[in-house]
Amino acid sequence: MYKLKANAIRNGKNIEVTIEGLLPDSCYSAKIIDKYPGGNIQYSVDPGEAQVFIEETIDDNCVICKKPLIPWSQSVEIKDEKHTMISIFVNQKKGLTVEVENELPEFGVFNYGFNPFTCYIHPYDFPKTQATILKFGPASYEECLQWKKENCNK
Secondary structure (H helix, E strand, O other): OEEEEEEEEEEOOEEEEEEEEEEOOOOEEEEEEEEEOOOOOOOOOOOOOEEEEEEEEEOOOOOOOOOOOEEEEEEEEEEOOOOOEEEEEEOOEEEEEEEEEOOOOOEEEEEOOOOOOOOEEEEOOOOOOOOOEEEEEEEOHHHHHHHHHHHOOO
């Protein structure tokens, strides 16, 4: 995955992690397959960070791979009160580590143009790509969450 980015926002006892990147072409797909804590991954000693695991795959039956660099984004919520860092793993390799933001004054609800009903909450001033579309905000996290629940699929 190219240009892997993530943001992690603490919301009470939970961390909402939104990850985005670019897949090499239309024959690739990616999905979040696990998280720590709260997923199937277990450690005998805490690694000192929360973690998200992404699996990137290629469809071997894909004959023609169109559209190079396909935007991809997905969010996951992690029940975690103590970790201050999140690491993102792609195909079992650590690709990125970001700090959990505790208090950010303004947020926005965004999507990436390829599905107008799938939305993600980001800090309003997060780095945007050309495909990023503001749907609601700037506003408080709670206002964005309510708007997202009423207007989006995710």
